[in-house]
Amino acid sequence: MSTNLNQRLFNAADSLRSKMDASEYKNYLLGLVFYKYLSDQLLQTVVEQAGELLKEYNSLEKQEKLYRDFLEDESTKADLIQTLKDVINYDIEPDYLFHHLAKQAKQGTFQLNDLHKGFIYLTTNFEQFEGLFDDIDLTSRKLGQDDQQRNITITEVIKQLDEIDVLSHDGDVVGDAYEYLISEFASSAGKKAGEFYTPKMVSKMMARIVTLGEEDRKIFSVYDAAMGSGSLMLNVKDYIKDTRNIKYHGQELNTTTYNLARMNLILHGVDNENMNLNNGDTLNKDWPTDEPYLFDSVLMNPPYSAKWSSDDSFMEDSRFMRYGRLAPKSKADFAFLLHGFYHLKDTGTMAIVLPHGILFRGGAEGAIRQKLLEDGSIYAVIGMPSNLFFGTSIPTTVVILKKNRTDRDVLFIDASNDFEKERNQNKLTEKHLDKIIEAYTDRDFKDKYSYLASFDEIKENDFNLNIPRYVDTFEEEEPVDMAQVGAEIKEIREEQKQLQKELYDTISELTYSKEDEDWIKGALEVFKYED
Structure with missing residues (x-):
């Protein structure tokens, strides 16, 4: 399925690539994939609610006809629309269904205005879709100089995307599509992509860690204050048995990416009542401040060494005041860390991806790190391979934090040499992931891989957490003959x-x-x- 998805995305991108930057055309592609998902899901729901077998209605053409038949019958129309609103929380008029528009595209009769009407219908009638298609500007001159040229451009894109079976895609269709687009067209789409997309295996590792021992929880909350596409916190559902009551809380500064996260959660069947997302600046103003504002888990992959104001007024901010110093203006890494940690429950676990500099840099960062260590807040430090994240080749570290610990020891894991090289990107496998989780769970010495350092050892090292100080990976060369x-x-x-x-x-x-x-x-x- 992924091959088909990637090929169709590539072909669809061909229609846009010469017209606009990849960071723009991915918005069109992802938005249209999402619209197709909503349309196809609606048709499948109609079949199921009618008590029919999907194998009997095994094509979108048959499903659309069944939908139209129900709507044309006044005795069934109102009940069906109400059922759709109850089951999937929306409906779409038949003439605006993606499949219907794709048929018109293949027949050369597609009209761009019909797609626009479909967007307007969803965004004005259903709160969860408000503003969701704002980045798909169907009037943009980049699509063509006039209506006819724009019509032709979108016609070609729709014809390609119609061939994707989004409902049977095994995995995160928006996340997979996004990952493919930023990796395939990295020269433009991939710039700073690591800020809003965490590679799958890294996300899985972090999600497994924060859910250890929590698998049977009836209600479980996750928070990501730099949520990007939302894929990082969505991984939690793979490790909590009762996924119906996972509460997703997230914030994102970039409006386009914020909308992408909303799409992603909807695609994963997250009910509106379990979704609390905000479009805002995480560091500039604390969020959330209303209940609930403490969470069972915190997952973050914030922009690395970003600039922030570091204004003195933040010393009165509850998130930062107990640490005596503020993260420097040129490097907001510890500001993000402290923000996330502030919102963690006393019984929770936090995992955050940051550059290695946070482990050893001095000044204000050194003072904050020392306070965290003195409080016993840093539970583990995991060194990751370089070149894992799109848009940056630097090696990263995943820091695990907990509150109210009786011990102040820190587990160090050096996983930097465990990866498979794929084209221009390194990748973790399930085997690498299992090895990390085993070392994390055992919390013991493993030669050239992990080490449990006491607080006294860390203090002797001036609170420097640089991994090679604790995990010796030196391989002695064989004697020369x-x-x-x-x-x-x-x-x-x-x-x-x-x-x-x-x-x-x-x-x-x-x-x-x-x-x-x-x-x-x-x-x-x-x-x-x-x-």
Whole structure:
């Protein structure tokens, strides 16, 4: 399925790539994939609610006809629309269904205004879709200089996307589509992409860690204050048995990405009542401040070493005041960490991805790190391989934090050498993930991989958490066999001598003119040899 998804996205992107930057055309592609999902889900729901078998209605064409038949019958129309609103929380008029628009596209009768009407219908009638399609500007001159050209452009995109079976996609269709787009077109779409998309296996590792021992919880809350596409916190559902009562809380500064997260949660069947998302600046103003504002887990992959105001007024902010210093203006890493940690319950676990500099930099960062260590807040430090994240090749670290610990020891795991190289990106496998989780759970010494450092050891190291100080991964080189090296050198010299003789003999046998005589003599002098 992923091959089909990727190929169709690539073909659809072909229609847009020459017209706009990849960071713009991915908004069109992802928005249209989402609209197709809503349309196809509605048709499948109609079949199920009618008590029909999907295998009997195994095409969108048949499903659309069934939908139209119900709506044309006045005795069933009202009940069906109400059922759709109860089950999936929306309905779409048949003429605005993605499949219907795709049919028109293939017949050359598609009208851009019909797609626009479909967007307007959803956003004005259903609160959860408000503003969700704002980034799909169907009037943009980048799609074409006039209505006809814009119509042609979107027609080609819709024809490609119609072939994607979004309902049977095994995984996170928006996340997978987004990951493919930013990796395939990294030169433009991938810039700073690590800020709003965490690779799948890293997300899974973090989600597994924060849910350890919580699998049977009836209600479980997760918070991501830099949620990007929302895929990081959505991984929690794979490790909590009762997924119906997971509460998702997230904030995102970028409006486009905020809308992407909303799409992603809706696609994963998250009810509106379990979704509390905000479009705002996490550091500038605390959120959430109303109940609930403490969470069972906190997951974050914030922008690395971002700038922030670091204004003195923040020393009165509950998130930062107990640490005595503020993160420097040029590096907001600890500001994000402290924000997330403030919103963690006393019984919860936090996992955050940050650059390695936070482990050893001095100044204000050193003071904050020391306070966290003195409080016993840092539970584990996991060193990740370089080149895992889109848009940056730097190695990262995942820091695990907990509150109210009786011990102040810190587990160090060096997983930096465990990865598979795929094209231009490194990737973790399930085997690598299991190894990290095993070391995290055992919380013990594993040669050249993990080490449990006492608070006194860390204090002796001036509260420096640089992983090589604690995990020795040095591999001693094998002794050099000097006799073998000598023999190899002798063999090379013999080969060189033989080659020199052959060259001398070859040049000596050449026939040459008077004007080449000096050149030939010079060459013979160079390759002259002694028996």
